[in-house]
Amino acid sequence: MDGENDHINKEKVVVKVGSSTLSFPNGRINLQRIEQLAEVLSRIQHSGVQLILVSSGAMAVGGGLLGMKKKPETLAGKQALAAVGQAELMKIYQRFFEPYHQTLAQVLLTKDGLQEEIKRTNARNTLQRLFEMGIIPVINENDTVSTFGIRFGNNDVLAAYVAELAEADLVIILSDINGLYTADPRQDPEARLIETVTALSPEILQSAQGSGNSFGTGGMSVKLDAARICMDAGIEMIITNGKDPGIIPEILEGKTVGTRFVRQKKME
Numbered sequence: 001m002d003g004e005n006d007h008i009n010k011e012k013v014v015v016k017v018g019s020s021t022l023s024f025p026n027g028r029i030n031l032q033r034i035e036q037l038a039e040v041l042s043r044i045q046h047s048g049v050q051l052i053l054v055s056s057g058a059m060a061v062g063g064g065l066l067g068m069k070k071k072p073e074t075l076a077g078k079q080a081l082a083a084v085g086q087a088e089l090m091k092i093y094q095r096f097f098e099p100y101h102q103t104l105a106q107v108l109l110t111k112d113g114l115q116e117e118i119k120r121t122n123a124r125n126t127l128q129r130l131f132e133m134g135i136i137p138v139i140n141e142n143d144t145v146s147t148f149g150i151r152f153g154n155n156d157v158l159a160a161y162v163a164e165l166a167e168a169d170l171v172i173i174l175s176d177i178n179g180l181y182t183a184d185p186r187q188d189p190e191a192r193l194i195e196t197v198t199a200l201s202p203e204i205l206q207s208a209q210g211s212g213n214s215f216g217t218g219g220m221s222v223k224l225d226a227a228r229i230c231m232d233a234g235i236e237m238i239i240t241n242g243k244d245p246g247i248i249p250e251i252l253e254g255k256t257v258g259t260r261f262v263r264q265k266k267m268e
């Protein structure tokens with residue numbers, strides 16, 4: 001272990017999983033991966049780290065449940081699909097966390113709601129109480145009242161806002177790509193993984209343009225929006241490949257993976 005992340009405090013950690021991590025490219029849900037996630041996250045939570053899971057996948061699971069071959073065209077159709085899928089998604093999570101005696105809570109939020117003081121306080125109090133009870137909140141956008149997530153795949157940004165609200169130390173974004181590259185690695189053999197980002201310079205923003213992931217609704221530029229929120233809030237963020245959830249405990253033990261966005265000094 002190279003210990004590069006050793007100095008990052010990791011008492012409260014947000015893990016964000018996208019639809020591309022939870023499902024196969026054909027849209028079917030990857031139950032084995034969810035099982036691995038449940039095992040790993042339960043173990044981490046039991047070791048005393050406070051976890052928040054921000055999970056997309058409502059539409060993907062809804063599509064599978066209703067036997068749909070492709071997403072509905074209309075926004076309302078997508079919202080209805082997410083409403084069906086969210087209940088099923090929680091059922092799947094509960095089934096896989098149950099053997100580890102890990103209780104979950106469903107928390108549906110909207111980014112604009114998190115800007116309002118009263119709603120922020122309510123959400124913060126709920127999360128705090130859940131932490132005290134040893135329960136992992138599973139957060140998704142409330143797609144019935146907000147369509148940002150469905151349209152822009154903005155759960156990365158939601159994860160950043162949640163981390164800020166909960167005063168988390170670290171956000172781990174599990175993606176279908178290893179991190180931020182200098183160019184799209186699927187098209188450019190010269191593309192290099194950027195290991196550390198200390199400032200969102202024009203070059204870094206430019207790299208994200210061509211290196212969006214293909215399966216999730218979000219791309220790399222949305223991830224950089226999330227990185228900006230985290231860095232400004234004094235929170236570290238790491239983007240890494242979610243194909244092996246075993247990477248999460250390794251990160252917490254100090255291993256350097258993917259792209260790390262270094263927090264700016266917290267202003268007290």
Ligand code: GLU
Nearest residue numbers: 056057058059153154155
């Ligand atoms: N909230 C939507 C879902 O769970 C998608 C959000 C996203 O892809 O980031 O399906």
